[in-house]
Amino acid sequence: xxxxxxxxxxxxxxxxxxxxxxxxxxxxxxxxxxxxxxxxxxxxxxxxxxxxxxxxxxxxxxxxxxxxxxxxxxxxxxxxxxxxxxxxxxxxxxxxxxxxxxxxxxxxxxxxxxxxxxxxxxxxxxxx
Numbered sequence: 001x002x003x004x005x006x007x008x009x010x011x012x013x014x015x016x017x018x019x020x021x022x023x024x025x026x027x028x029x030x031x032x033x034x035x036x037x038x039x040x041x042x043x044x045x046x047x048x049x050x051x052x053x054x055x056x057x058x059x060x061x062x063x064x065x066x067x068x069x070x071x072x073x074x075x076x077x078x079x080x081x082x083x084x085x086x087x088x089x090x091x092x093x094x095x096x097x098x099x100x101x102x103x104x105x106x107x108x109x110x111x112x113x114x115x116x117x118x119x120x121x122x123x124x125x126x127x128x
Contacts, residue, residue, distance in 0.1 A: 005113035006031065009081035009106040012114055013069030020057065021064050028061075029053045033107045033117040042122045053116075065097055066090045079108035080117070087121070 002022065004015035012031050019027035032038075032053040037046040040056060047055060066089070073084035083106060088099040105118035 002027070004031075005111055006106075006115065007113060008074070009076060009083055009114045010069075010071040010074050010085075012083075012104075012106060012116060013067050013071070013085065013087065015113075017067035017069075020061065021066060023061055023064055025054055025058060025061050028057050030109075030111075031115050032119070033109060033115045036116055037118050038116075039118070039120040039125050040122070042120070042125050060097075063097075064092060066092075069102075081106040081114065 002018065004018050004027065006012040006015050016028055016031050019031070029050045032050060034050055036050070036053060037048050038052050038056050039046045067087060068090060069085045069087045071083055071085040073082065075082040083102070083104045085102050086099075087102055089097040091097050100122045102122070103120045103124050104116055106114045107117040109115045
């Protein structure tokens with residue numbers, strides 16, 4: 001399998017998509033910080049850690065869809081970044097599987113690339 005490294009925070013989704021299309025679940029987890037939190041589904045408590053990243057993608061890895069991400073906000077402060085994007089998940093036959101607007105916090109990883117620290121695919125959760 002290939003090894004992708006997000007050189008900029010806005011490149012993370014493209015790397016995840018490349019791993020997804022290769023069916024490489026281990027590769028996908030390399031695009032997340034070890035202390036990550038994933039807020040999906042948004043009405044549930046966050047999933048935490050690399051096992052959470054694995055769980056978030058394992059159900060549809062065999063479909064090998066493409067993630068298309070149009071990042072419209074990227075704010076970098078040292079080794080932390082804030083991202084906002086419009087995204088879609090497209091099946092190999094071209095059909096739209098899902099879409100939304102995300103808010104994410106990325107952090108520099110040990111390999112020098114960027115990975116998701118906080119991933120909110122449908123935007124940040126409401127206060128409870």
